[in-house]
Every structure is written in C-alpha cells, then in structure tokens.
Amino acid sequence: MRLVVTGSSGDLGRAFLARVPAHHDVHAFDHAALDVGDHDAVRQVVEPLGPDAILNFAAFTRVDENESDQARAFRDNALGPQHLALAARAIGSVLVHISTDYVFDGEKRTPYDETDVPSPLSVYGRAKLAGERFVREIAPESFVVRVGYVYGGGNDYLSRTVRRLVSGETVGGLADRWGSPTFVGHLAERILPLVATGRFGLYHLGGPQPASWFEVLSRVQELAGSVGSVEPQRAAELGLPAPRPVSSALTSVFTPHLGIDPMPSLEEGLKDFLADALS
Numbered sequence: 001m002r003l004v005v006t007g008s009s010g011d012l013g014r015a016f017l018a019r020v021p022a023h024h025d026v027h028a029f030d031h032a033a034l035d036v037g038d039h040d041a042v043r044q045v046v047e048p049l050g051p052d053a054i055l056n057f058a059a060f061t062r063v064d065e066n067e068s069d070q071a072r073a074f075r076d077n078a079l080g081p082q083h084l085a086l087a088a089r090a091i092g093s094v095l096v097h098i099s100t101d102y103v104f105d106g107e108k109r110t111p112y113d114e115t116d117v118p119s120p121l122s123v124y125g126r127a128k129l130a131g132e133r134f135v136r137e138i139a140p141e142s143f144v145v146r147v148g149y150v151y152g153g154g155n156d157y158l159s160r161t162v163r164r165l166v167s168g169e170t171v172g173g174l175a176d177r178w179g180s181p182t183f184v185g186h187l188a189e190r191i192l193p194l195v196a197t198g199r200f201g202l203y204h205l206g207g208p209q210p211a212s213w214f215e216v217l218s219r220v221q222e223l224a225g226s227v228g229s230v231e232p233q234r235a236a237e238l239g240l241p242a243p244r245p246v247s248s249a250l251t252s253v254f255t256p257h258l259g260i261d262p263m264p265s266l267e268e269g270l271k272d273f274l275a276d277a278l279s
C-alpha cells in the first residue's frame with residue numbers, strides 16, 4: 001500500500017515507522033514537512049501522492065497548552081483532521097485518525113465503549129471530538145481510533161518517569177486517575193491490520209486493564225528490580241490547568257469481532273516497553 005503518515009516524528013509516528021513492513025511505500029511527514037492545520041498545504045502535498053491510506057498521527061497533544069492556546073487547539077486538532085478528510089475524499093483514500101479517551105468526562109467510572117456518549121472536559125477533548133466528527137462526516141471510508149494512556153514512545157510521561165526511576169530517583173505517579181495503559185508498539189502494530197479489515201468506523205483500541213500511573217510505576221519498579229521509589233500523588237496536588245477525567249479507561253464492543261489480534265495484557269506491554277527502555 002502507498003501510505004501517507006503525518007506527525008511522523010511523534011511517539012506513535014516513530015513507533016509505527018519502526019514497525020511498518022518494508023513492502024509498503026511510505027511517505028512520512030513530520031510537523032515541519034506538513035502542517036496539518038494548513039488546508040492548502042495538506043491538499044497540495046497529499047493529493048498528488050494518491051495514497052491508499054492516510055494515517056494521521058499529528059496532533060497538538062500538550063493538554064494544558066490547549067487550554068491557553070485555543071486557536072491552535074481547534075486549528076490543529078479539529079481542522080487538521082478536516083483537511084485530511086477532504087483530501088482523502090477527493091482522491092478515494094482511507095483515512096485513519098487517532099483520537100483520545102479525553103472525549104469522555106470520567107463520570108461513568110467503568111470503561112467507556114464506542115457507544116458511550118462523549119462529554120469532554122477540556123479544550124483538548126472538545127477539539128479532538130470536533131476532529132472526529134469532521135472525519136466521520138466528510139470521509140465515511142475512515143477509521144477513528146480512540147486511544148489513551150499511551151506509553152513507551154520515548155517522550156511520553158511514563159518513558160520520562162521510568163528514565164528517572166531507573167537512575168535511582170523517587171518519582172510520583174497519580175493514584176486517583178485511571179485509564180487504559182497502552183504500549184505504543186502494540187498500538188502501532190494494529191493500525192494496518194485494522195485498515196485491512198475495511199470495516200470503517202469508530203473504534204477504541206487500548207490496553208485491556210485499567211490502571212493508574214501509580215499502579216503502573218509500582219509494577220515497573222517490581223519488573224525493573226533495583227531502582228528508585230514510587231510515591232502516590234493526587235491530581236489536586238499538581239494543580240494542572242486542564243481538567244481531566246477521573247477515569248477514562250477504554251474498552252471496545254466492536255474490535256473483538258474484527259479479527260485483529262487483541263491488545264496484550266498490561267504485563268506484556270510493560271515487559272515489551274522495558275525491554276526497549278532498559279536495553
């Protein structure tokens with residue numbers, strides 16, 4: 001397949017490019033090479049390539065900065081996917097767009113499936129939800145894939161914190177927020193199998209076990225052996241600008257029926273992550 005990849009130097013972009021089978025014809029664009037918020041640039045760069053699929057891994061992901069820079073939040077996280085959807089429709093490409101667990105408000109307290117009604121708390125969540133809707137309305141031959149608590153890409157919260165932990169530092173992990181920790185490599189490996197199903201729609205793709213970052217770091221501490229210590233933190237102590245859901249764990253009522261490999265356990269995810277991170 002000919003593939004266009006946006007946001008290629010982000011955590012998911014790099015994990016995907018490291019795993020994509022060599023027979024695919026991949027055209028990867030980092031932020032400098034293609035700004036998805038620039039309508040004309042997207043149309044002029046993507047359409048002449050005529051890709052079979054466009055994989056949008058680009059996003060303005062710094063959740064707190066989305067609160068203070070709403071113009072960029074809606075430009076990059078809502079209009080960016082709109083531009084890609086228009087390009088995909090014009091040339092008959094399949095669009096894969098990545099969205100977030102932060103479209104939910106966390107009030108449900110049990111994992112959210114695809115039939116739950118979104119109610120975002122933050123600017124980031126509202127902008128990403130608007131992006132999902134543009135994609136589904138403009139490009140019906142598309143996949144919207146919601147993910148959350150993704151780790152192991154190198155620059156994410158867990159990768160940075162584990163580097164400090166293994167160097168002997170004491171690290172804090174939130175103990176009163178829960179999600180679906182998902183190893184980025186396991187997510188990346190499932191993107192093309194999902195495309196190959198041809199079963200367009202909205203899917204949740206997350207690790208199968210809800211956990212807090214404190215629980216995850218405590219398990220990392222056990223697996224990694226002689227490292228620093230982990231202390232529980234409460235979200236209120238951090239005073240972060242963007243409101244975040246208490247529990248945004250994801251489950252899926254659809255992906256078990258698609259014939260793609262189920263997401264591995266938290267234990268397998270952490271072991272695969274640590275095999276990379278500690279080597």
Ligand SMILES: NC(=O)c1ccc[n+]([C@@H]2O[C@H](COP(=O)([O-])OP(=O)(O)OC[C@H]3O[C@@H](n4cnc5c(N)ncnc54)[C@H](OP(=O)(O)O)[C@@H]3O)[C@@H](O)[C@H]2O)c1
Nearest residue numbers: 007009010011012031035036058059061100147148149150
């Ligand atoms: N990581 C998670 O836990 C998580 C959770 C929920 C959803 N997601 C979603 O997963 C997807 C992949 O995120 P990630 O984890 O790989 O995040 P990431 O590491 O922050 O990567 C995002 C990439 O997008 C680029 N980018 C930002 N604005 C852009 C624009 N206007 N045009 C083109 N590129 C732009 C960034 O480049 P610069 O850094 O140079 O700006 C960065 O390389 C995103 O859709 C994100 O919303 C991730």
